[in-house]
Amino acid sequence: MSELTQLTLAAALKGLDRGDFTAAELTESHIAAVAAARPLNAFITETFDRARQQATASDARRVQGTAGPLDGAPLAIKDLFCTEGVQTTAGSAILKGFVPTYESTVTARLFRDGAVMLGKANLDEFAMGSSNITSHYGPVISPWTGKAPADAVRKLVPGGSSGGSAAAVAARCALGATGTDTGGSIRQPAAFTGIVGLKPTYGRCSRWGIIAFASSLDQAGPMTRTVEDAAIMLRSMAGYDPKDSTSVDRPVPDYAAALTGDIRGLRVGIPAEYRVDGTDPEIAALWQQGIDWLRAAGAEPVDIHLPHTKYALPTYYIVAPAECSSNLSRYDGVRFGVRVPGDSLAEMYENTRAAGFGAEVRRRILIGTYVLSAGYYDAYYLKAQKVRTRIAEDFRRAFEQCDVILTPTAPSAAFAIGERMDDPVTMYLNDVFTVPASLAGLPGLSVPAGLSSKALPLGLQLIGRPFDEETLIRVGGVLETAAGFHTRPPFIAGEV
Amino acid sequence: MSLDKATVAKIAHLARIKVPEADQDHLAQELSAILAFVAQLDEVDTEGVAPMTSVVEHALRWRDDVIDDGGNVERVVSNAPEQVAGFYVVPKVVE
Numbered sequence: 001m002s003e004l005t006q007l008t009l010a011a012a013l014k015g016l017d018r019g020d021f022t023a024a025e026l027t028e029s030h031i032a033a034v035a036a037a038r039p040l041n042a043f044i045t046e047t048f049d050r051a052r053q054q055a056t057a058s059d060a061r062r063v064q065g066t067a068g069p070l071d072g073a074p075l076a077i078k079d080l081f082c083t084e085g086v087q088t089t090a091g092s093a094i095l096k097g098f099v100p101t102y103e104s105t106v107t108a109r110l111f112r113d114g115a116v117m118l119g120k121a122n123l124d125e126f127a128m129g130s131s132n133i134t135s136h137y138g139p140v141i142s143p144w145t146g147k148a149p150a151d152a153v154r155k156l157v158p159g160g161s162s163g164g165s166a167a168a169v170a171a172r173c174a175l176g177a178t179g180t181d182t183g184g185s186i187r188q189p190a191a192f193t194g195i196v197g198l199k200p201t202y203g204r205c206s207r208w209g210i211i212a213f214a215s216s217l218d219q220a221g222p223m224t225r226t227v228e229d230a231a232i233m234l235r236s237m238a239g240y241d242p243k244d245s246t247s248v249d250r251p252v253p254d255y256a257a258a259l260t261g262d263i264r265g266l267r268v269g270i271p272a273e274y275r276v277d278g279t280d281p282e283i284a285a286l287w288q289q290g291i292d293w294l295r296a297a298g299a300e301p302v303d304i305h306l307p308h309t310k311y312a313l314p315t316y317y318i319v320a321p322a323e324c325s326s327n328l329s330r331y332d333g334v335r336f337g338v339r340v341p342g343d344s345l346a347e348m349y350e351n352t353r354a355a356g357f358g359a360e361v362r363r364r365i366l367i368g369t370y371v372l373s374a375g376y377y378d379a380y381y382l383k384a385q386k387v388r389t390r391i392a393e394d395f396r397r398a399f400e401q402c403d404v405i406l407t408p409t410a411p412s413a414a415f416a417i418g419e420r421m422d423d424p425v426t427m428y429l430n431d432v433f434t435v436p437a438s439l440a441g442l443p444g445l446s447v448p449a450g451l452s453s454k455a456l457p458l459g460l461q462l463i464g465r466p467f468d469e470e471t472l473i474r475v476g477g478v479l480e481t482a483a484g485f486h487t488r489p490p491f492i493a494g495e496v
Numbered sequence: 497m498s499l500d501k502a503t504v505a506k507i508a509h510l511a512r513i514k515v516p517e518a519d520q521d522h523l524a525q526e527l528s529a530i531l532a533f534v535a536q537l538d539e540v541d542t543e544g545v546a547p548m549t550s551v552v553e554h555a556l557r558w559r560d561d562v563i564d565d566g567g568n569v570e571r572v573v574s575n576a577p578e579q580v581a582g583f584y585v586v587p588k589v590v591e
Contacts, residue, residue, distance in 0.1 A: 101571035203552040216550065245556055314534040325511060332512070334586045336575035345589060346512065354514035362513055366504070366523070367530055369511040380534065385547030387540050392548060424526055425533045441551025 002029035002494060009073055009175040009229035010256075016062065016072045023062070023072025027055035027116050030074040033173045033493035034118050037143075040491065042158075042167040044079045044137045045087050046119040054116040061114065070236050071114025076168040076177035079120035080127055081107045081220075082209040086117075090211045091125040091135035091161075094331045094338050094356025104209025105241045106178060106220045113236040118174055122164030125358045126328065127185055127213045130430035131420070132163025134360040139417050140164045142193060143171035143491035146414075146454040156414045156456070159189030159430075165223045166193040171493045176224040176233050180210060182217045183316050184410075184434025187446035190223055191409035191459025194448040194485065196476070197223045198230045199434075201467045202441035203248035206241030214323035215246075217316075217438050227447060227476040231255035234469065250467065258470035259477040264298030266475065269402030273309035274433060276411070283408045283458065286450050290406055290460045293482035294475065302402045306394040311387050312436040317428060318371050318384035319439070324361075325368025331356060363424060392440040399465050404475050407433050409446040409459035437463045445472040448485040457485070498528045 004026050007015065015021055031048050051074060058072040082088050082100035089095050103111070111117070124134040132140040140163040142156040158167040162179030166189035169177050179186035181199035190197025198221045205220040212218060222233035235256070240249035270291060275284070291301050333339035333352030340355045342348035357365065371380035398405065411432055420426050437444040443466070446459040460479060464472040499507075501520045504527065508515040515523060569582040578585035 098575055101568075101574050203554075242557075242559065246550065246552055248552060248554060249557070308540065311537055311540055314536045317530060318534050318537075329512075334589060335584055336577070339577055345587065346509075347514075348587060349512040350509075350514035353512055357513065362515075363523070363526060363530075365511050365513060366507050366515075367527060370499075370503075370507050370527070370531075373507070373510060382547055383537050383540075383542060384534075385549070386542035386545040387537050388548040389545050390540060390542065392551065423529065425529055428533075439551075 002032065004029040005033045005172040005493065007175070008226050009224055009232055010226065012073060012175055013070070023055040023058035023116065024052070026072055027051050027074050030118055030174060037168070037171050037173045037493040040141045040143060040167050040171060041138050042122055042140050042164040042171070042173065043076070043119040044089055044091070044122050044164070047086055047117050050086070051116050051118050058114050058116065068112065068114035069232070070110060072116060073114070073175050074116045074118050075110065076119060076121040076165055076174040077107055077117050078123055078162050078165050078178050078180060080123055080180050080211045081178060082211065083107055083117070083120065086120065088120065088211070089137065090127070091123045091137060092356065092358070092361070093136040096338050098337055102209060105206035105243060106210065106237045109236050109239065115236070121168055121177055124161035124163065125361050126211065126324070127161040127180055127182060128324065128360050128364055129160040130184065130188055130427055131157040132160040133157060133417060134358055136358060140167050141417070142414055143167055143489035144193060144414060144456055145490045146456045155417045157192065157417055159192035159414060161185040162189050162223060166190055166195060169195050169223050169225060170489050171491055173493045176222055176229055178220060178237070179223045180218055180220050181438065182214050182320060183438050184431040186221045186223060187434045187444055187459070187461060188410050188430055190446040191448070192414040192457065194457030194487065194489065195223060195225050196227050196230045196448065197221065197446045198234060198469070198472070199444045200234060200238060200469055201443045203246050204238045204467065204469070206244040206247045208241055208243040212327040214320040215327060216323060217320060227473055227480050228256055228259055231259065231473045248467070253470060255469060255473050258473045260474060261478060261481070263294065263475055263478050266299040266404065267302045267402040268294050268299045269302050269304035269398050269405040271304050271306045271309065271398070271405060271407060273306050274407045276432065280412055282452050283411060286458050286460065287408050290449060290479060293479060294406065297478045297482065304398045304401055304405070306398055306436065308387065308390045308394050309436055312391055312439055313428060313432055315384045315387045315391065315439060316435045317367070318380050319388060321364040321368035322372050322381050323368070325365045325372065328361070328365055388439050391436055395440045395442060404471050405463040407461045407463065409433060409461040413452040413454065413456035413458055433461060442466060443469050443472055445476045447476045447479045447483070449479060449483040450485065451487060499524045499531065
């Protein structure tokens with residue numbers, strides 16, 4: 001075990017500043033950790049040579065006094081971000097051989113600030129999934145095992161779609177990771193693996209160079225082991241980008257400065273509609289515990305209503321597949337990626353897309369095609385867009401009564417690989433608490449808050465007003481301190 | 497709303513994804529289950545509600561109409577299955 005891989009991002013940056021160790025040493029420790037954690041299948045592509053070069057350059061900058069805010073920090077990059085000169089797969093067979101000749105804006109900003117890339121993290125194919133089992137490159141295995149029967153090797157999912165990012169950070173392979181979140185893909189895996197995941201407001205981070213799933217929902221964000229680390233990473237990732245017309249031009253604050261610990265008088269909304277029938281009693285108890293922690297810190301819990309909550313998932317499963325069917329039409333075998341010949345042009349398209357897409361992606365493209373097709377557009381797609389307006393209105397009204405909303409992140413702890421596979425709708429229910437904020441474009445933060453009776457991590461979610469990530473971070477810091485979640489997963493890279 | 501095999505075949509063709517006949521029954525069931533799930537939206541009163549087109553309430557920016565990028569032929573075609581003299585070589589796509 002290397003002590004250096006146990007550090008938080010904030011502590012590692014301080015250590016580099018003080019000269020306790022070099023970026024090269026920090027990076028070597030993490031490279032060893034990534035190699036030791038290969039059984040988790042958290043990475044699709046390892047970029048160790050590049051990491052070493054970046055670390056050497058970082059050490060040189062530090063000597064010259066030109067080090068950036070993330071200089072020398074080894075990170076994992078979800079393989080949905082295009083990285084110049086490094087294969088980018090989106091977890092799909094159809095992009096086999098695709099090597100971008102450009103850098104996504106978010107990764108470019110991380111590198112501008114000195115970050116080191118260890119590799120490209122595994123994910124659900126095109127970020128469609130809540131378990132990381134739909135990746136063409138195989139499932140990611142959670143570093144958490146729970147109280148598994150000794151005779152059975154029960155492998156748990158890390159959540160998804162940012163499952164490789166979550167597993168890498170939890171297993172101490174990386175100080176932090178990028179994720180993307182369309183309906184919960186940062187927050188749910190963060191909750192499943194006992195780490196922090198922050199989905200910023202839609203428009204806060206540029207989507208340019210991130211392979212698109214559902215463009216009106218997709219948003220990049222940090223996955224880290226502490227709230228402070230998420231604040232540090234977000235500051236580098238966020239900001240206006242002329243190349244993304246939906247990115248918003250407003251100043252990027254020093255998010256870590258929001259960690260004052262003072263939430264006295266803050267009104268915390270508790271939505272009645274999130275107490276859904278059949279909620280796991282452990283989840284309900286943890287939620288109550290969270291309310292009590294915030295009250296003890298001086299905040300004021302307020303009962304609120306979000307009446308259209310139960311319609312969020314059905315809305316999402318129209319809007320997201322519709323956008324995905326449109327976005328993924330570009331994968332046709334003509335200009336890049338896989339091509340499977342056919343007797344006609346149409347057959348070449350059909351063969352290519354049949355071979356290139358996995359079952360879940362195919363299912364969503366078909367649903368999306370159906371709801372956008374002539375005769376069904378109004379009944380499904382337009383209806384869903386109207387309900388989406390209703391859902392956003394619910395939040396707008398709620399935020400007249402409260403400053404932040406507290407909910408559980410997911411309705412259960414992590415499940416085993418192979419479970420919940422029979423019926424897609426059951427799998428979709430994982431995102432019941434995360435999807436509403438996504439549809440409204442609001443920021444959401446998942447903080448690890450406790451362990452289930454099966455010794456698996458559980459998370460609490462904070463939802464904020466548009467562009468008020470600072471309140472999320474401030475309240476998240478208080479929750480983190482109160483919860484005192486320091487349990488490490490049974491699998492730590494290099495210790496097994 | 498329940499989909500039959502023929503509808504699945506039709507959607508699959510619209511989506512340009514070959515779905516083997518052996519998969520069509522199973523897919524019809526799965527897609528029908530999803531459609532049954534989303535049918536809950538019929539309960540919501542959306543009379544007079546504007547469909548959401550963007551969660552970001554801001555006017556799109558204008559930029560000057562000037563050339564600010566280009567000259568990247570090699571980078572543009574570098575992922576082409578085949579290229580000649582800076583052009584993509586693709587199967588005939590206009591029939």
